[in-house]
Amino acid sequence: MAHYPFHKTGKPWPRNQWYVAAWSHEIETTPLQRKLLGHTIILRRLRNGHISAVSALCPHRRMPLASACIDENDQIVCPYHGATFSGAGHCTSLPFQKHVPDTMHLTAFATAETAPFIWIWEGNASEADMSLLPDIKPLKLSAESTLIFGFGYRHVRARAQIILENLFDESHISFTHTHSLGTRCASDRNPADLAITDQPDYLAFRHASPCRQTEDGMLSLFPSLGQFMQVEYRSELYGVSLINTVGTETFSCREDGTHVALSGCMNFLHGITPETETTTHYFIAATRDFATDSKEYTDILAERNFLVIDEDIRVLEAIEPHLEEAETQPEPNFTTDAAGIRVRRRIETLLEDA
Numbered sequence: 001m002a003h004y005p006f007h008k009t010g011k012p013w014p015r016n017q018w019y020v021a022a023w024s025h026e027i028e029t030t031p032l033q034r035k036l037l038g039h040t041i042i043l044r045r046l047r048n049g050h051i052s053a054v055s056a057l058c059p060h061r062r063m064p065l066a067s068a069c070i071d072e073n074d075q076i077v078c079p080y081h082g083a084t085f086s087g088a089g090h091c092t093s094l095p096f097q098k099h100v101p102d103t104m105h106l107t108a109f110a111t112a113e114t115a116p117f118i119w120i121w122e123g124n125a126s127e128a129d130m131s132l133l134p135d136i137k138p139l140k141l142s143a144e145s146t147l148i149f150g151f152g153y154r155h156v157r158a159r160a161q162i163i164l165e166n167l168f169d170e171s172h173i174s175f176t177h178t179h180s181l182g183t184r185c186a187s188d189r190n191p192a193d194l195a196i197t198d199q200p201d202y203l204a205f206r207h208a209s210p211c212r213q214t215e216d217g218m219l220s221l222f223p224s225l226g227q228f229m230q231v232e233y234r235s236e237l238y239g240v241s242l243i244n245t246v247g248t249e250t251f252s253c254r255e256d257g258t259h260v261a262l263s264g265c266m267n268f269l270h271g272i273t274p275e276t277e278t279t280t281h282y283f284i285a286a287t288r289d290f291a292t293d294s295k296e297y298t299d300i301l302a303e304r305n306f307l308v309i310d311e312d313i314r315v316l317e318a319i320e321p322h323l324e325e326a327e328t329q330p331e332p333n334f335t336t337d338a339a340g341i342r343v344r345r346r347i348e349t350l351l352e353d354a
């Protein structure tokens with residue numbers, strides 16, 4: 001397989017990185033089977049609260065362990081012949097013999113949890129590097145003022161990289177999202193206006209609307225707004241698997257556009273993790289720190305976000321089956337592809353380094 005768009009490296013995704021494996025609330029003491037990064041894995045929460053991620057099949061006769069019982073010692077008991085496995089994947093006992101063959105163990109994967117995300121390390125568990133775990137503190141997810149809502153999941157029949165790049169491509173909005181976001185003029189976002197922040201585990205593209213007189217309708221959402229306001233938008237890549245699209249950061253400002261105070265922020269979180277080379281897990285959520293007690297607003301925003309994402313998925317799933325046959329055709333880039341291409345180059349560099 002040619003691994004579009006990474007023909008040069010011949011690899012589908014970067015290794016030795018953290019990827020979103022699940023939402024925290026999905027993982028309980030009962031095992032959950034999920035294929036992540038080409039590995040079929042069972043995830044479960046141990047009694048000490050840690051997350052265990054081990055290969056999903058018993059080595060003996062390949063019994064899937066997702067339906068296994070957990071014994072009084074918090075171990076998995078294979079439903080076929082009763083081998084027991086610890087949370088780290090060690091086979092601790094066999095019912096009819098003392099000797100445990102060397103190959104009788106599950107592969108363990110390193111995990112980490114920064115709620116609401118559970119992360120998995122793509123690489124040897126012993127080499128898991130906590131310093132590479134994306135720092136999501138700027139998202140203020142645990143702040144009392146932050147409401148996290150609209151949790152969702154989609155299985156996408158398209159490779160992760162095109163989903164990632166799509167989230168940094170604003171030029172498709174007017175054409176792909178006509179039913180959800182409307183038809184904004186294709187030229188109202190000039191890619192040259194993007195301010196870029198480029199750090200080792202963080203890449204962001206920011207642009208701002210012009211300063212304008214505050215409309216009455218905005219005051220019901222942001223009572224602290226003054227006479228003038230400005231809205232900023234941002235697309236952020238945390239590590240390789242988490243994208244935050246800052247839907248709006250609304251500032252109260254002076255007439256000349258200088259900011260006085262941040263009146264409210266809304267984020268859309270996208271966890272993008274390869275399942276296989278051509279299929280992807282898409283974890284969805286949103287946050288906001290204004291009008292947090294309006295259930296109606298929550299429902300409207302969440303529903304619209306799902307609509308937006310489903311519109312993206314429709315396009316990306318239409319493209320995916322043709323990527324191999326189109327492999328030899330040159331792919332022209334537009335000026336509006338600048339952010340997406342920068343994301344592509346960043347991932348490509350990680351692939352070359354790995």
Ligand code: FES
Pocket residue numbers: 058059060061062063078079080081082083
């Ligand atoms: S298949 Fe698990 S012990 Fe035999």
Ligand SMILES: [Fe+2]
Pocket residue numbers: 166172173176177308312
């Ligand atoms: Fe989109």
